Amino acid sequence: MLFQLLKFPMFLSWKQSFRTQRRLSFLILQYLVAFFVIVITVMTMPLSLRAQKIDDSLFSQGCINSYILKEIGSSKVLMAKDVDRPVSPASLTKILTCIIAIESGRLDQDVLITKESTMVEPSKAGFRQGDKIKLLDLVKAAMVNSSNDAAFAIAIYLSGSVDSFVASMNYKAKMIGMKNSWFTNPAGFDKGIYTGNISTAGDLLRLTEYAVRNPMFNHVARLEKAIFMEQTTHKVYVLRTHNKLLDKYPYAVGIKTGYTTKAGGCLIARAIKDNKDILLVMLNAKTDRWNVASNMFDRAFLADSPASASWFNTVSRDDSRSSANIVVNEHSRTGHVNKGHKSKKQMTASLKHSRKSKKELVASLKANRKSKKEVIASLKSNRKSKKEVIASLKSNRKSKKEAIASLKGSRKSKKEMIAVLKNSRNLKKHELVASKPVRKNKKKATLSYHRSIRFNQICSHNDQAYRNVAA
Known part of the structure; x- marks a missing residue:
């Protein structure tokens, strides 16, 4: 239609051209109105509708066996599913090992x-038999890099054997309140002789809440890499974390990852934002646990907003993922259209408020015009201050002249000092001349002394000769 309106306008009469221009302007206005309506509807869309894709991706992960999301220090559980189902925790077991250490x-x-601690399956730090490693460095290797050889070395060092350390692990778990957990090794193996290493999402949440009260555990759990040295050979170990959530989510602060073929992807994550400290335990995840964890944390931090508060109904403890999808669809179908209409009214109210604010800006500008007079008055006062500055400069010039005169006087005094020095030099010369004859007299006295001694010797010799002749 636009092409027909724009076709050969030069061959039309002025009436027809006027009509075509009017139709063209009307069409352009319609298109502009439709564009602005679309923009306004997108901008005023409720937060819950915009978060629908996130929630669909969240609940489409029914392939996660069990999870729990909770704020530290609060008894309210934000999200949960099958928190008491016993599953293999994989390397999340190392949290208990490290807190005991x-x-x-x-x-x-x-x-x-x-040798026993080195003969384990990966992942390993690569320690050799006979190496000496600090216990703190072993804790870092077990937590950050999930090193199985570090976990076994901790167990053997603290208890003498793996079996006795496992007994202390189970005792500690019962003390914490982990009623549905049983551990068979310090690293989290779940097959062969270590079959039966199980825990639940609720028990692991209790363990993590207990562990984060320890400052040293918090320090180690936040590390992205561990760097330490062997004590005898001084070999440097650099071990990096497997927790990809630290790169994907800006508010993540650790804590531990885990994976075995039986346990699947496991994760205990912590995120802190706006004085909110959220813990997430995820077990047997057969999907992208990093994106799912990010979405869960986003929903947890938005829990206080009215648009997202209705979304935080705890999921029932059955495995049906269809029930969760029904809840999502019911929330998305009901109540959000009315919220959209209310938001339009709010937009109009905000526009009226902005118009009022324009009037306030005009009034403030008029007030600023009055302040211009004050600025001019201050400039005049500054001009007076300029005169004072000029007078001070003149006084400085006088002081400069006085300084020059004083310098000239100092030059004269320098000449006088030079004359005094010359006189003192002349006096020294006279003293030296006067002291020279004394030195000559000293020489003459010494010569006369030596001559007298020689004369006495000759006389005594002659007397001896006379005596010999007489005899």
Whole structure:
């Protein structure tokens, strides 16, 4: 239609051209109105509708076996699913191993690496039999890099054997309140002789809440890499974390990852934002756990907003993911259209408020015009101050002349000092001349003394000769 309106305008009469221009302007106005309506509807869309894709991706991960999301220090659980289902925790077991090592009070002691601790499956730090590693460095290797050889070295050093350390692990778990957990090794293996290493999302949440009360554990859990040295050969170890959430989510601060073929992807993550400290435990995730964890944290931090508060109903503990999808669809179908209409009214109210603010700006500008007179008055006062500056400069010039005169006087005094020095030099010369004859007299006295001694010797010799002749 636009092409027909724009086609051969030069061959039309002035009436027809006027009509075509009017139709063209009307069409352009319609297009502009439609564009602005679309923009306004997108801008005023409620937060929950904009977050629908995130929530669909979140609940589409029904392939996550169990999870729990909770704020530290609060009894309210934000999200949960099958928190008491026993599953393999994989390397999340190392949290209990490390907190026992930290509470032992022996972190500064050297640990001798045994052959048993090196004969484990990866991941490993690569320690050799006979190496000496600080216990604190072993804790870092187990937490940051999930090193299995470090976990076994901790167990053998603290308890003498793996079995006795496992007994202390289970005792500690019961003390914390982990009623549905049982551990068979310090690293998290779940097959072969270590079958039966199980825990639940609720128990692991209790363990993590207990561990984060320890400052040393918090320090180690936040590390992205561990750098330490072997004590005898001074070999440097640089171990990096497997936690990709630290790169994907800006508010993430650790804590531990885990994976085995039986346990799947496991994660205990922590995020801090706006004085909110959120913990997430995720077990047996068969999807991208990093993106899912980011979405969960985003929803947790938006929990106080009215648009997203209705979304935080705890998911029932059955495995049906269809029920969760039904809840999402019901929330997305009801109530949000009315919120959109209310937001339009709010937009018009805000526009009226902005018009009022324009009037206030005009009034403030008029007030500023009055202040111009004050500025002019201040400039005049500054001109007076300029005269004072000129007078001070003139006084400085006089002081400069006085300084020059004083310098000239100092030059004269320098000449006088030079004359005095010359006189003193002349006096020294006279003293030297006067002292020379004394030196000559001293020489004459010494010569006369030597001559007298010689004369006495000759006389005595002659007397002896006369005596010999007479005899």
